[in-house]
Amino acid sequence: MVEQKTLLKLKDKKNLLAFSGGADSTALFFLLLKHNIPFDIAIVDYGIREQSKAEVAYALELATTNNLKCHLLSAPKIEQNFEAKARKIRYDFFEELILKYNYENLLTAHHLGDRFEWMLMQFCKGAGCAEIAGMQKEQNRGFYKLIRPLLHLDKKELLAYLHANKKVYFEDESNLDEDIKRNAFRHNYSLPLLEKYLGGIKKSFEYLDEDRNQLIKDIEIKTVDELAYFKSSHNKRADIFAIDKYLKTKDYMLSANEREALRSSSSAVVGRCFLITQERNFIFIVPYEKEVPKMDEKFKDACRILKIEPKLRPYLYKNREAFQIVTELLTTVS
Incomplete structure (x- = not known):
């Protein structure tokens, strides 16, 4: 059997x-x-x-x-x-x-x-x-x-x-x-x-x-603490499938409306607890920070130069190792 x-x-x-x-x-x-x-x-x-x-x-x-x-x-x-x-x-x-x-x-x-x-x-x-x-x-x-x-x-x-x-x-x-x-x-x-x-x-x-197996290729998702990220496949369906698969390991399941939001936007908050955002060729998944801390000017300038999604900045400000990883990834993109 x-x-x-x-x-x-x-x-x-x-x-x-x-x-x-x-x-x-x-x-x-x-x-x-x-x-x-x-x-x-x-x-x-x-x-x-x-x-x-x-x-x-x-x-x-x-x-x-x-x-x-x-x-x-x-x-x-x-x-x-x-x-x-x-x-x-x-x-x-x-x-x-x-x-x-x-x-x-x-x-x-x-x-x-x-x-x-x-x-x-x-x-x-x-x-x-x-x-x-x-x-x-x-x-x-x-x-x-x-x-x-x-x-x-x-x-x-x-x-x-x-x-x-x-x-x-x-x-x-x-x-x-x-x-x-x-x-x-x-x-x-x-x-x-x-x-x-x-x-x-x-x-x-x-x-x-x-x-x-023909339509959806496996995408490697890397994690550092609560930061998860991967390089976009440039296929929305495949990227959303990878996001959904990762979130299931966090005991969260995307709704149909959330899938549609991810399809139509480069950034979305799901379940009021996860932020998913695409920054150039990379997709980042992090815990959603509801409260925005007061950030120093050096950090804000770095985010502006890299054009980092504002909703992502509070998490990166509190987690400098994640910020370093995101910075390195985005500065290598031509």
């Missing part, structure tokens, strides 16, 4: 599996064992469901039985905007573990249904080929790789594997709550379509991946 090329990327690596006790991550757990892939597991208990205690106990039992580490986080109470905040807590935890224990790959159990519902949600918001291609099997996150070994498989295939091998898993009742947008898309649109057109949908994603 797991593709051979994916297994080769996981062999002899330090892998961390994001585990929940649900069908998807449980199937991936036992498939990794089957193929002798080394891994440990990490689980987050949000403390909002009684069943979560049993899920944590199951994770600890599986880890002990199979001589694996089980990393557990009891999350702080989330008062509002649960989905987004839970995701941030989860990935912050995983990344702390990756840094502490030198894991090379983070494995998640996203499958074809997850990818398809995401595609439909993006399509309905307004998106191009790069966005609707959605989740990728492998994504470089800087100090680790995010790998989704089950992305080509439908949920029915995973359930069939679990039932055939008599494996225990848990059903999260919150997945039935259609007040959550992704659940509504899943139950009303993606699941019925997958039921009728599974083969065609799988083939379409193969074509989308080929098209995406």
